Each structure stands twice: as structure tokens, then as C-alpha cells.
Amino acid sequence: MDFLIEYFPLILRGFFTTVQVTFFGVLMGLVLGIFLAIGDLYGGKTISTIIKFYVEFFRGSPLIIQLFIFYFSIPTLLNIPIDSLTVGFIVFGLNSAGYQKGYIKGAMESVYEDQMTAALSIGLSKFQAIMYVVLPQALRIVIPPWGNEFCSLAKSTSALLIIGVAELTSAGKSIASWTFRVLETYTFIALIYLLWISVVMKFLDILYIKVKIPGIEITA
Amino acid sequence: MTDIVMECRNLWKIYGKIVAVRDVSLEIKEGDIRLIFGPSGSGKSTLARCLAMLTTPTKGDVFLRGECLTKPGVNLNKARARIGFVFQHIWLFHHLTALGNVELGLRRVLKLPKKEARERAFRALREVKMEEWANHYPAQLSGGQQQRVGIARALARDPDIILLDEPTSALDPELTGEVIDSLRDLARKGTTMLIISHEMPFAREVADEMIFFDEGTIVERGPPELFFTNPSSDRARRFMARLIKRTRRE
Numbered sequence: 001m002d003f004l005i006e007y008f009p010l011i012l013r014g015f016f017t018t019v020q021v022t023f024f025g026v027l028m029g030l031v032l033g034i035f036l037a038i039g040d041l042y043g044g045k046t047i048s049t050i051i052k053f054y055v056e057f058f059r060g061s062p063l064i065i066q067l068f069i070f071y072f073s074i075p076t077l078l079n080i081p082i083d084s085l086t087v088g089f090i091v092f093g094l095n096s097a098g099y100q101k102g103y104i105k106g107a108m109e110s111v112y113e114d115q116m117t118a119a120l121s122i123g124l125s126k127f128q129a130i131m132y133v134v135l136p137q138a139l140r141i142v143i144p145p146w147g148n149e150f151c152s153l154a155k156s157t158s159a160l161l162i163i164g165v166a167e168l169t170s171a172g173k174s175i176a177s178w179t180f181r182v183l184e185t186y187t188f189i190a191l192i193y194l195l196w197i198s199v200v201m202k203f204l205d206i207l208y209i210k211v212k213i214p215g216i217e218i219t220a
Numbered sequence: 221m222t223d224i225v226m227e228c229r230n231l232w233k234i235y236g237k238i239v240a241v242r243d244v245s246l247e248i249k250e251g252d253i254r255l256i257f258g259p260s261g262s263g264k265s266t267l268a269r270c271l272a273m274l275t276t277p278t279k280g281d282v283f284l285r286g287e288c289l290t291k292p293g294v295n296l297n298k299a300r301a302r303i304g305f306v307f308q309h310i311w312l313f314h315h316l317t318a319l320g321n322v323e324l325g326l327r328r329v330l331k332l333p334k335k336e337a338r339e340r341a342f343r344a345l346r347e348v349k350m351e352e353w354a355n356h357y358p359a360q361l362s363g364g365q366q367q368r369v370g371i372a373r374a375l376a377r378d379p380d381i382i383l384l385d386e387p388t389s390a391l392d393p394e395l396t397g398e399v400i401d402s403l404r405d406l407a408r409k410g411t412t413m414l415i416i417s418h419e420m421p422f423a424r425e426v427a428d429e430m431i432f433f434d435e436g437t438i439v440e441r442g443p444p445e446l447f448f449t450n451p452s453s454d455r456a457r458r459f460m461a462r463l464i465k466r467t468r469r470e
Contacts, residue, residue, distance in 0.1 A: 111314075114307075114309065114311045115311065115313060115314070117274055117307075117311065118307065118311040118312070118313065119313070120274060120297075120300060121272060121274055121300060121303075121305040121307075121374075122300070122301070122305075122324065122325035122329060122373060122374075122377070123297050123298070123300045123301025123302075123325055123329035123377070124297065124324075124325070124328060124329060125297045128328055128329075132324060132328060133313050133315075133324075136315050137313075137314060137315050140315070213314055213315050213357060213359065214357045214359065214360060215356075215357045215358070215359025215360040216314065216357075216359045
């Protein structure tokens with residue numbers, strides 16, 4: 001596979017783009033997902049309905065269509081030029097939030113009732129109770145499903161090649177079409193995905209054990 | 221005039237068709253220890269939760285030092301900060317140590333500086349003899365120890381009153397003793413308390429007044445001696461007979 005050395009800078013650039021979009025998407029999804037989960041749980045009927053529509057849109061439609069919609073409509077609607085990488089950031093963040101909201105809400109519900117009542121009983125406001133009691137516990141529980149979300153999002157970023165973002169898969173596609181060495185090129189690209197996703201997953205495993213509440217054994 | 225710490229007037233709590241609390245009026249004075257007992261499902265816990273405004277009463281008023289908590293616009297967080305509550309199933313915050321559990325309210329509700337909050341939390345833990353367990357998490361403590369932390373959490377803020385909802389009923393008999401000891405200490409210090417409990421020897425020892433509660437309302441009330449010698453209502457008499465028999469067996 002020495003022919004790939006020549007293209008290494010291209011692969012590296014693509015890799016960094018992929019990592020960037022993945023981390024940005026997963027983190028924006030986390031922050032937004034927390035807000036959506038809180039809104040759904042405590043925001044009342046109207047807010048909860050709006051959130052439901054939001055989630056259904058991002059979970060129920062193909063990612064590529066979401067990319068197209070944002071890529072072609074935002075510049076026209078808002079009359080601002082927008083580059084395809086920015087569209088990637090936005091769409092992956094919004095999309096991931098739709099999924100993460102479900103995980104976070106589930107985790108919050110699982111610690112919710114008695115802990116909330118106890119928190120209110122010492123005089124905390126509902127907001128404080130969420131911040132200091134419910135969320136710290138829920139976010140610990142959410143780490144494993146969050147890992148799945150990361151894993152699936154990291155691979156979905158390859159869809160970005162369709163709007164012309166030079167991420168890892170698109171780098172592979174270019175190299176394969178220049179060199180006609182399809183099998184080697186894509187195998188190598190796939191190995192890069194495999195490697196970095198495994199490393200992050202391992203890190204999440206360690207984090208999960210590190211922040212585990214002492215004395216509580218979770219048998220999954 | 222203002223030695224009444226907590227009061228409720230004509231309190232009702234209705235869930236759908238079920239009347240959990242039926243027209244209850246109660247006054248608790250400074251330093252009073254009231255003990256509520258009665259069959260399970262009779263609405264004792266609901267009453268306690270209504271008094272702490274953890275559940276909104278359907279009808280009637282709750283007063284804390286003369287301030288009405290049931291009228292709209294009252295800052296309930298502020299009011300709850302002055303009421304200690306100890307739960308039957310303990311409900312410590314799982315992710316915090318014993319110290320963290322006690323400290324949280326001091327830091328975030330009373331907004332005490334870190335050092336002062338820590339000192340007060342330690343003092344509260346000392347009162348229930350849990351100081352040396354300060355850095356343990358709830359899951360690393362026995363039920364009795366957990367409940368003592370629960371009591372420390374309730375009393376650390378120096379609340380006007382502590383409400384205890386069957387603090388020992390979820391514990392093994394051999395763990396009840398240590399919790400009762402802590403409560404006895406509090407009683408000696410003149411803490412105002414409303415205790416739901418069926419620990420009869422303890423009740424006889426510390427309660428200023430016992431209240432027999434059934435079907436959502438007060439059936440009979442009076443000094444402990446009344447219940448131990450000659451309750452006037454049939455229901456109370458039968459219930460006491462059963463309780464005393466059970467206590468002897470233990």
C-alpha cells in the first residue's frame with residue numbers, strides 16, 4: 001500500500017475534518033439534547049409537542065436529505081453564503097440532538113421522582129434540583145448509549161461527501177478514482193475509522209468506570 | 221402569639237375519587253413533638269407531604285410561622301428551606317457522599333460559603349454520630365446509617381420544624397435502634413418535630429401528643445398515656461392492641 005503515502009496529507013486533512021464534524025456534532029447534540037430533554041420533561045404540553053416534531057424530523061428523515069435541505073435552502077432563505085462544512089456542523093449537531101434527547105430524557109426519568117422530591121424538600125428550586133441532583137446522575141447513566149450515538153455519528157459523517165466536504169471518505173473516493181486501487185484504498189480508510197472510533201469508545205468505557213458512583217453496581 | 225410553628229386548617233387532599241386527607245386541622249408549637257400513627261394507607265404520608273408543600277393540598281391552608289403557604293405566589297422553595305423532611309425510603313442523593321448530601325442545601329439554598337457549609341454539615345453529621353462516615357457514598361452505608369444522614373440533611377439548615385415520615389419503617393429491626401437514638405437526641409434538644417411512626421416505646425417516651433389517624437383524618441388525639449391506658453375510640457383501641465402485641469413479640 002505504499003502508493004497511499006503519497007496521498008497521506010490528503011487523508012490526514014480528511015481525517016481531521018471527520019473528527020471535527022463528529023466531535024462538534026456530538027457535543028452540540030449533547031448540549032442541545034439536554035435542553036430538549038428538560039423542555040420535554042418540564043416545559044408543558046406545547047413545548048413538548050414542538051420538541052416531538054423536531055425529534056421526529058431529524059430521526060425520521062434521511063440524513064442526506066437533511067444535508068441537502070440545509071445546504072440548498074439556508075443560503076437562499078437567509079441570503080447568506082454558507083460553506084458546506086458549516087452545513088455539516090449544523091446538521092450533525094441538530095440531528096444528533098434529536099437522538100441524544102431520547103437517551104438523556106430516559107436517563108433523567110430513571111433518576112427523576114424520588115431524587116427530585118428529596119431535592120425540593122431541602123429547598124432547592126426545580127432548576128437547581130435538575131442541575132445539582134438529576135443531571136449529574138442522568139449523565140453518568142447516559143454514557144453507554146452516548147457511546148453508541150458517537151459511533152454511529154462518526155460513520156455517518158461520510159455522507160458529507162455528497163455536499164462536497166473533503167472528509168475522510170471523500171478523500172478515499174478521490175484517491176480510488178485517481179489510482180484505480182479501490183480495494184486497498186477503501187480498506188485503509190475503513191481501518192482509520194475503525195481505529196479512531198475504537199480509541200474513543202475505549203476512552204468512554206474508562207470514563208464510565210471512573211465516574212461511576214461508588215457502591216452502586218450496574219449490571220447490564 | 222407566634223409560638224405556633226406550623227399549622228394547617230381544614231386541609232384536604234383528593235386524588236381523583238380517593239380522599240387521602242379529609243378536613244385536617246393541626247397546630248404545632250415551638251418545641252412540640254407530635255406523633256402521628258395509624259393504619260397504612262390512611263393518608264399520614266400525604267398529610268406530611270402537604271404540610272411540607274411537596275404535594276399541593278386540594279383545599280385548606282398551611283401556615284409556617286403564620287405565613288400562608290397555600291396562597292398563590294408564595295415562594296415555596298424558600299418555605300421548604302425552613303422545613304426539614306425525612307423520608308420513609310430515605311432518598312439520599314446517590315451521587316453525593318454523606319457530607320455532600322448534607323452540604324448541598326447549605327451551599328445552594330442557604331448560600332453559605334464553602335468553609336462554613338462544611339463546618340455546619342460536619343456538625344449535623346456529628347449530631348447523628350455519622351461524622352466518621354462523611355466521605356462514604358449512600359450505597360456504601362447501611363440503611364440505618366443512610367437514614368441518619370437523611371436526618372442530618374434535614375436538620376443541617378436549622379429548620380423551623382422537621383417532619384419525619386416513618387423514618388424507621390423501611391429498616392431492619394436491628395437498625396431501627398440507632399435511628400431512634402438520633403431522634404431521641406433531637407427531642408432532648410427541643411427540636412420541633414412531627415413524626416409519623418409506629419415505634420410505640422419511643423412515642424411514649426418523647427411525644428407531647430399522639431394523634432391517631434385513620435381514613436384521612438384525625439380520629440383521636442391526646443397525651444401518650446391516654447393511648448397506652450384507655451383510648452376512647454374503638455378503632456384506636458384495636459389498633460393499639462395490635463401494635464403493642466407486635467412490639468412485645470419483637
